[in-house]
Amino acid sequence: MGTKKRTWNKWIAGASAASLLLAAGCSNKPAGSEAGNGNEPYELTFLTTGDQGAKPLQPNDRIIAEINKRLNIKLTVKIVPEFSYDKINVAIASGDLPDVVTTQYPSESVSQWIKEGIIVPLNDYLKDTPTLKGKLEGDLKWTAIDGKFYGYPFISGVERSNYTVQFRQDWLDKLGLKPPQTLEELHSTLKAVVEKDPDGNGKADTYGFITNKPNAGDALTAFDFVFYAYGLPYGDYAKDDKGNVIPKFEHPAFKKGLADLRKWYDEKLIDPEFIVYDRPTKEQKFFQSKAGFMDGPLFRHVSRIEGSLQQVIPTGKLGYTAPPTGPEGKQGMATKSKNALFTAVTKKAKNPQKAAQFIEFLLSKEGRDLLQLGIEGVHYTKQGDKISYNESEREKDGFAPNGWAHPIAWGNVTWPIDESYLPQTEPRIERALDSVKVASKYIMPNLINKKTDAEIEFGKAVNEVYNQYFVNLLNGKLDVDKGITELGQKWRQAGGDKILKAVTEEYKKNGGK
Structure with a gap:
């Protein structure tokens, strides 16, 4: 280059x-x-x-x-x-x-x-x-x-989030269901979306949950809300029973959550092609009634997503909810960046x-x-x-419609959510603000707040390893115990050992024991 x-x-x-x-x-x-x-x-x-x-x-x-x-x-x-x-x-x-x-x-x-x-x-x-x-x-x-x-x-x-679980509210209304609050309720709701034909086309062509591939070099985190529900305490790393810093996939919550996700995948509740979708593709499938639930940002996107849905399905309605709780009432969604x-x-x-x-x-x-x-x-x-x-x-002059901003307003030094900016013309302003209120309650802390040099150098490599193994663990190509053990080995070989050393030093330097 x-x-x-x-x-x-x-x-x-x-x-x-x-x-x-x-x-x-x-x-x-x-x-x-x-x-x-x-x-x-x-x-x-x-x-x-x-x-x-x-x-x-x-x-x-x-x-x-x-x-x-x-x-x-x-x-x-x-x-x-x-x-x-x-x-x-x-x-x-x-x-x-x-x-x-x-x-x-x-x-x-x-x-x-x-x-x-x-x-x-x-x-x-x-x-x-x-x-x-x-x-x-x-x-x-x-x-x-x-x-x-x-x-x-x-x-x-850091303090505000718009990352939520989103769903077709019109479908839940049709099926007589309330927004799921627990993992069990989410599972049963996803099954209803898949099996009860909420779009009424007589075809088994709807998945329960859809997500998209991560940005290049990032780890796949779209399913992390399931691990948080089982007690994963941090968004970046975890600690073992001796207090050592470990990758979060070696925390017991990962294996417990993976059992649920494999079951959902086996029951065809998760779109199996998610790893090749980008965010616009994911949203298009949601608009086209190919999935009932998805993860993603709201706030200013409430009007865009619901408006796009209603261009395809005039009676479509967007819903959103807090992440589901696990057996002990724990929950989380976004991670501090x-x-x-x-x-x-x-x-x-x-x-x-x-x-x-x-x-x-x-x-x-x-x-x-x-x-x-x-x-x-x-x-x-x-x-x-x-x-x-x-x-x-x-x-x-290129301003986005309905009072929104100029092309260089965002994406360089700030975002609308950090400015709390919504134009006065925003048609769904109360729901937009409420989506941030809901999402911000469930931001997960990090064990280490600063990214280390080792993470910068090796982060892309270890994330690629994680993503590859996660997909194969999810779809059943790997045995759970054997796959997690092998993932740990490959992750460390790709630079994870150096990352853990640097993260441990940073953790201790900031008062961790």
């Missing part, structure tokens, strides 16, 4: 329209403009991951023009799809760098960029960036390396102060208002606290 010397234009031309959204604000560079000499606008390129719910950037975007005017820059934005960090890495490896980049953190790529000097410390530029300075020197002080901040790490999902979105300034920036000020703008109230609402009098009007959205004008 590092030997590739493709230019931005060649890279864009070689990517499919589905995997890269074309940049806005591109133009030929006038001589001497790059460093922002005098009053000449500084040409600034921003490469970032997008948001699945966002619209594409539009030509002659007035929000980009307004940012240009306020910051005296000439902004070019290049967006890759949400979670497509590999495309970010390819772009950086090409050597034709943007001024500002957003990617995943912590990660091997960011660590390498720091070592190679591809991204630069922000410390010298914090005097003119009060929002950025306050966040980095406050709650994020621990992210400094030898006192230097190499970017802004936005960590989501150790991952962040990392926005940094690269060595390409001839005016790194301007680049840092752009990050400040994305974080500031001024920037948030512009990206969420637009330009007052053009994209919206305000009387007191009431906001009226001019949808026809907003559409011209």
Whole structure:
């Protein structure tokens, strides 16, 4: 990857329209403009991951023009799809760098960029960036390396969650069932969905539960709510009866939960093809009545999911519930994240102060208002606290419909849930807010809050091992006891032994015994 010397234009031309959204604000560079000499606008390129719910950037975007005017820059934005960090890495490896980049953190790529000097410390530029300075020197002080901040790490999902168990409420109503509260009730409800033909098409073509494959390099966690119900105490690791840190699949709750999941799989209650589905595919199957239950995020997605369902099934209704409890009343769903979105300034920036000020703008109230609402009098009007959205004008600049935001509002330095942002036009606002209230009660703690260097280096390899073995344990290709033992061996051989050593040291350093 590092030997590739493709230019931005060649890279864009070689990517499919589905995997890269074309940049806005591109133009030929006038001589001497790059460093922002005098009053000449500084040409600034921003490469970032997008948001699945966002619209594409539009030509002659007035929000980009307004940012240009306020910051005296000439902004070019290049967006890759949400979670497509590999495309970010390819772009950086090409050597034709943007001024500002957003990617995943912590990660091997960011660590390498720091070592190679591809991204630069922000410390010298914090005097003119009060929002950025306050966040980095406050709650994020621990992210400094030898006192230097190499970017802004936005960590989501620490105190608030929107990850829930979702279901076809109209089907449960038809079958006379209440939302399941225990694992036993969930099992019987899934069986009813599969066996009692709730969609009324006379075909046995409906599964009870559907999920999707994890993001590249991540472990499959969609079924973890079953293990939490059986008493798995942490979202990352576990401890054995001697207090040693072990992988969570070696905790007794894993074997107990796996027994339930294998039974569900044998009874065809789980869609067996889940490991090849991405999230949009999973949702489409839910909309098309191919499954009655799924896991996934809500909050702002309540209207999107129910609206999409009702486009296919006008009488369809979305339901959601807390994760089911196990025999001892235990339950859990989401895990506190150790991952962040990392926005940094690269060595390409001839005016790194301007680049840092752009990050400040994305974080500031001024920037948030512009990206969420637009330009007052053009994209919206305000009387007191009431906001009226001019949808026809907003559409011209890529704002998502129904009062939602500009394409670069999310997916770089914040998400709507962390801003508690919902437009006043949100038709299901009470349910959206309630879904966060429900989900946030069941966030599982981590044994270790910080991701170690060993996890960064070997995490992808051990997760691939886990995912492979989990699928074969689930579908019965492996004996449970033998499979878990072999999983432990292979996991450790793939780097898990080094991970456990590093995690144990971090655990003891922070007071663990």
